[in-house]
Amino acid sequence: MADDKASRTANIFDVARLAGVSHQTVSRVLNDMPNVRPATRARVEQAIAQLRYSPSPAARALVTRRTRTIGLVTPGTVDYGPSSIAMNFNFAARAARYNVDAISSAQTDAAEVRVAIDGLLKQRVDAIVLIVIDAEVLAAIQALELDVPVVAAAATPRPHPRLVAIDQYRGARAAVRHLLESGYTTVRHIAGPARNPDAIERLRGWREEIASARAQSTPPLHGDWTAASGYRIASETDLAPGEGIFVANDQMSIGVLSALRERGLRVPDDVGVVGFDDIPEASFVYPSLTTVRQDFAALGEILMQKVLLMVEEPDTVSETTPLPTRLVVRDSAPTRS
Amino acid sequence: MADDKASRTANIFDVARLAGVSHQTVSRVLNDMPNVRPATRARVEQAIAQLRYSPSPAARALVTRRTRTIGLVTPGTVDYGPSSIAMNFNFAARAARYNVDAISSAQTDAAEVRVAIDGLLKQRVDAIVLIVIDAEVLAAIQALELDVPVVAAAATPRPHPRLVAIDQYRGARAAVRHLLESGYTTVRHIAGPARNPDAIERLRGWREEIASARAQSTPPLHGDWTAASGYRIASETDLAPGEGIFVANDQMSIGVLSALRERGLRVPDDVGVVGFDDIPEASFVYPSLTTVRQDFAALGEILMQKVLLMVEEPDTVSETTPLPTRLVVRDSAPTRS
DNA sequence: AACAGGGGTGTGAGCGCTAACATTCGGGCA
DNA sequence: TGCCCGAATGTTAGCGCTCACACCCCTGTT
Numbered sequence: 001m002a003d004d005k006a007s008r009t010a011n012i013f014d015v016a017r018l019a020g021v022s023h024q025t026v027s028r029v030l031n032d033m034p035n036v037r038p039a040t041r042a043r044v045e046q047a048i049a050q051l052r053y054s055p056s057p058a059a060r061a062l063v064t065r066r067t068r069t070i071g072l073v074t075p076g077t078v079d080y081g082p083s084s085i086a087m088n089f090n091f092a093a094r095a096a097r098y099n100v101d102a103i104s105s106a107q108t109d110a111a112e113v114r115v116a117i118d119g120l121l122k123q124r125v126d127a128i129v130l131i132v133i134d135a136e137v138l139a140a141i142q143a144l145e146l147d148v149p150v151v152a153a154a155a156t157p158r159p160h161p162r163l164v165a166i167d168q169y170r171g172a173r174a175a176v177r178h179l180l181e182s183g184y185t186t187v188r189h190i191a192g193p194a195r196n197p198d199a200i201e202r203l204r205g206w207r208e209e210i211a212s213a214r215a216q217s218t219p220p221l222h223g224d225w226t227a228a229s230g231y232r233i234a235s236e237t238d239l240a241p242g243e244g245i246f247v248a249n250d251q252m253s254i255g256v257l258s259a260l261r262e263r264g265l266r267v268p269d270d271v272g273v274v275g276f277d278d279i280p281e282a283s284f285v286y287p288s289l290t291t292v293r294q295d296f297a298a299l300g301e302i303l304m305q306k307v308l309l310m311v312e313e314p315d316t317v318s319e320t321t322p323l324p325t326r327l328v329v330r331d332s333a334p335t336r337s
Numbered sequence: 338m339a340d341d342k343a344s345r346t347a348n349i350f351d352v353a354r355l356a357g358v359s360h361q362t363v364s365r366v367l368n369d370m371p372n373v374r375p376a377t378r379a380r381v382e383q384a385i386a387q388l389r390y391s392p393s394p395a396a397r398a399l400v401t402r403r404t405r406t407i408g409l410v411t412p413g414t415v416d417y418g419p420s421s422i423a424m425n426f427n428f429a430a431r432a433a434r435y436n437v438d439a440i441s442s443a444q445t446d447a448a449e450v451r452v453a454i455d456g457l458l459k460q461r462v463d464a465i466v467l468i469v470i471d472a473e474v475l476a477a478i479q480a481l482e483l484d485v486p487v488v489a490a491a492a493t494p495r496p497h498p499r500l501v502a503i504d505q506y507r508g509a510r511a512a513v514r515h516l517l518e519s520g521y522t523t524v525r526h527i528a529g530p531a532r533n534p535d536a537i538e539r540l541r542g543w544r545e546e547i548a549s550a551r552a553q554s555t556p557p558l559h560g561d562w563t564a565a566s567g568y569r570i571a572s573e574t575d576l577a578p579g580e581g582i583f584v585a586n587d588q589m590s591i592g593v594l595s596a597l598r599e600r601g602l603r604v605p606d607d608v609g610v611v612g613f614d615d616i617p618e619a620s621f622v623y624p625s626l627t628t629v630r631q632d633f634a635a636l637g638e639i640l641m642q643k644v645l646l647m648v649e650e651p652d653t654v655s656e657t658t659p660l661p662t663r664l665v666v667r668d669s670a671p672t673r674s
Numbered sequence: 675a676a677c678a679g680g681g682g683t684g685t686g687a688g689c690g691c692t693a694a695c696a697t698t699c700g701g702g703c704a
Numbered sequence: 705t706g707c708c709c710g711a712a713t714g715t716t717a718g719c720g721c722t723c724a725c726a727c728c729c730c731t732g733t734t
Contacts, residue, residue, distance in 0.1 A: 284591045
């Protein structure tokens with residue numbers, strides 16, 4: 001198996017020599033530049049294949065000052081929503097021939113995330129993507145004015161050029177409206193973390209829908225997205241039969257259903273429950289969960305589109321309209337008039 | 338904000354000049370080499386801080402031929418187990434000051450994964466980590482003999498130097514034993530995908546425990562890890578009261594519980610159910626799920642340890658003993674004598 | 675017939691770092 | 705006093721690319 005010279009991997013000069021051209025011509029072929037005769041191009045491509053040559057990203061990055069790598073900061077959890085977004089973003093990035101440098105960071109405070117971002121910057125990523133971070137952390141990062149584009153997946157009351165989101169607000173309103181229209185007297189809200197942007201938007205949607213329906217308002221109860229927190233809150237809270245509960249995600253809903261069961265409150269007869277996300281298990285819990293479905297695949301694509309735009313023509317970047325959601329009605333809050 | 342010269346980012350020479358030393362001395366400081374006078378080191382460090390200098394990974398990679406980046410191939414799903422492993426590996430990699438180049442790949446066939454791996458190789462990653470891939474795909478990759486270390490998280494009957502795993506086999510045996518000891522006449526198995534290594538080991542554990550207890554054997558039923566598949570299988574299968582069901586993961590268990598409920602089979606009175614993974618929702622489904630807990634955090638660490646070993650001293654790499662699991666008993670299969 | 679122009683290709687420099695080697699300097703010892 | 709040695713530092717040569725520019729040759733125009 002001994003190649004020419006200690007069988008080190010081929011470089012652009014090896015290819016050039018084999019194809020009988022200069023290294024610059026090889027470079028032109030590699031970068032799809034015009035002004036290369038088809039016959040020459042073919043010879044070069046043949047040489048590339050024969051030597052199993054692939055250009056060194058390091059050498060390229062050194063001179064172009066672009067790494068074709070995007071830094072992705074994911075929350076240090078395995079929650080369905082964030083994980084789905086991350087995964088779909090990964091697909092989209094690959095389709096655009098970008099690499100993803102991923103880093104999981106518990107997003108407890110700005111310092112934590114700052115460290116993660118600094119790590120990515122040291123890698124000279126071309127852009128940074130943040131997934132549903134704490135609202136204050138998000139603000140802190142936005143204020144940083146890094147010299148690399150930063151795009152975040154997070155909901156806000158008004159569209160922002162550097163944010164991409166699913167329409168949590170309208171999704172929440174639809175969920176609450178459904179409960180009210182199904183005859184529940186009012187709707188309580190078991191919310192996500194108080195500073196999570198998506199949680200805030202769901203809460204806002206709930207609050208405004210309650211207000212516009214002139215239903216009785218109650219204070220929101222904040223969980224931490226986990227089933228355990230949903231269970232705890234639903235166990236401790238004073239719930240009247242006839243009320244609906246809008247839970248900010250499906251995992252917490254599972255905890256809520258468990259608590260209601262223990263307390264002898266029947267769902268949907270005594271209490272209606274609507275979740276958010278439509279996790280794959282939502283149809284199979286008992287009772288099956290009415291919930292708000294989000295199109296994470298589309299979000300991943302849009303995230304990447306925005307990244308490309310910010311990297312390539314930062315000036316043209318404008319607000320992105322949040323993606324719509326869809327209410328999926330199941331047994332925990334069936335349609336009744 | 339105009340710096341000296343068009344405010345391009347500082348390089349090693351800028352630091353050297355500011356500190357009044359040669360660039361090589363700066364390099365020595367950067368790489369923690371000995372033979373630098375403490376006073377000199379301090380001056381250099383001061384200059385680094387003042388210029389906010391950070392060394393270019395591209396330039397480094399170009400000369401050292403190491404990128405300090407590990408390629409991570411994750412399945413293109415958001416399943417709890419693989420996601421947890423990926424996340425914990427990410428933490429461990431960061432702790433070891435390595436970057437993670439992540440790539441999600443639907444692991445349907447070897448070609449698919451091959452493309453993902455080739456992409457990582459083109460990035461010149463120092464090592465590749467594969468997460469619970471199809472067994473045949475795994476074999477195909479192992480056979481490839483890439484010139485980069487490849488470590489996989491996947492269970493096998495016998496330990497392998499390039500694999501790291503949690504002891505699925507013994508976990509499965511414990512689960513099945515628990516059901517038998519609790520009085521169920523025999524235990525059926527709703528397995529994972531037929532070619533998934535972890536699924537295969539869980540199946541093997543089930544089969545051998547059944548055999549050694551001389552309980553009646555039944556054919557395994559293969560799902561695809563989703564609640565929907567668990568539901569479908571449990572709906573279609575002929576189940577006798579008094580039997581236990583060992584389900585290869587918790588999501589499928591949720592589907593199974595749903596199907597049993599519809600069929601009027603009570604859990605645990607008529608049928609006992611044990612899952613695998615101990616997802617955070619396991620305590621909150623109805624009835625709460627007896628399951629096998631895996632220590633994904635530890636697995637992530639061990640994965641990284643193995644990677645480091647393979648990168649730094651490939652010859653000393655030996656088999657790793659699979660990590661133990663823990664049976665968590667809840668209502669779907671309580672302890673009874 | 676001379677020349678402008680452009681497609682096709684080659685040459686040289688330099689991106690920012692590390693590795694290898696060269697040099698300096700200050701003792702300790704004969 | 706001179707020499708040697710090792711610690712501390714400097715110098716030079718690439719790593720493998722792209723960019724800017726130089727060059728060639730053929731065609732079409734005046």
